[in-house]
Amino acid sequence: MARFTLPTREQVVAYLKEDKWESGQDIDLPNPVPPCWDLKGRARRMKEHFTLREFSGALGDIGTLVPILISLTLQGSASLTSSLFFGGLWNIMTGFIYGVPMCVQPMKSIAAIALTNKFTAGELAGAGLGVSAIVFFLGVTRLLWLVTRFVPLPVVKGLQLGTCFQLCKKGVELVKKNAVFWGDGILWSDNLWWASASFVLVLLVYERRRVPVAMMVFMLGVAFALAQTGAHHEFGDVHAGAHFVHASVPTAREFRTGFLSAGLGQLPLTLLNSVVALAALARELFPGYRPSMTHITGTIGVMNLVGCFLGSMPFCHGSGGLAGQYFFGARTELSLYFLGVIKIVLGVVFGESLLVILRWFPSSFLGVMLFMASIELGLVARNFSLHPHCESRRRQDFVVLLVTAAALVGFSHDGLGFLLGMVTALIFWLHRHLNANAAYPDALLPTRATGSTDYAASHVSAKSGSRPESGSDDFAPGRAAVVGSGPGSSSIDSAPDPRTVAAHAAM
8 A cells, every 4th residue: 555655845845946947957058148237248148149040139029019910000009119128228228137137028929909999008017917916926925936836847848839839920911911822912111032031041050059140031021112202202191209108097997997808818828938938948048047936027017017107018928939049149138238239220210101111011021030030949859858858758748839839829828838738737637646656565655855755766677677765756746957968968778867856865
């Protein structure tokens, strides 16, 4: 009969204090990003990355920003001057705080519903304010901190893969706006010829990371937009001068309508993609870097609790934006400073009149940039399992990843994808532990050091016919870590790496 021993208070505290997103191979890695108060270290790092590709990476997320910004401004739901000014200000702020290209992008779910329901400026502000207030509260009270303790790695990777597919679809939709090769309706500046050429160009320089391909495509798009503006004699509508932001305080009815109609749907997307998946992606792209989810929720709250009252569209961070900027060359906060200054200057100098030029920017270029940036986000899902050498565990982890991604894409809802992925992971976890308990009742006894169990040890021992030893279960709900098949990974065919043993000893 199975015997279980409840863990002590010290064992529970030790388990909760362990960071489940840290792999054994990352234990000894130094943080590559100096803290914000180390100005000399930050300056030295930016000097090392002062290249055209770094500035090109700043443009890696415009495929998401420009279409939403134009649509909301034309509808009257947001102010272009405020959105550009505060968007640039938040770029500079997040660059200084995090030291990595932590993107600032629109809240896409709110924007989609606002465009569908023709939101007023007050309703859009109410949706952004409601979501940001809840996210800020969860971060300040550290309730969201529990996510890193109880969300398995395959679920996080599934969220990233599902977001990749969604953004790829949006990129294709942008290209399809003018999807013709010839005919009477073809635009010389925006068609499938240019989409195909830019796609081939990005692929040709894919492994040549020093080529600033995003800047090349963007500058060509700006040239086409200026040419079309001149051809239609619209430069007279562009007014340079001093443009200022204006207050936009929602009424109680507008706040209620905006939050209930759009805010509730945006909340799981912000929590999961803009916080959880973003933190996991940042750790994988910058080994040794450990972003705080409390800081991420704090910056999201500040951005909108200030900007939405002054006419800006709601902003957040996002794993897709970080992947896009990283793909096109951004490695430091220098890219965010560059992008932030450009936004502020354009917003203050040209203001709303900039729409005359922006609406001629080729959607084919935006779609290709968004599509390729999304592929970079999907690539991080390849390290989805903590057990790369155990086929049965990899199969289960892959099922969890597919369920999460498929549900996210199928329902177009991050919350449902997350929920189905967690249920699948929990069922597999129970199945493994029940089977291990039937074969080796003592194998699931909590250890004196941690109070956790070791199914992996029982699995290895079952192959050799020996009795298992207690240790740790790497796939208890919450065993989320960014791992690969490097020296820190465990193998059933060889002795474990000492650093891996040290990392798992606290579990």
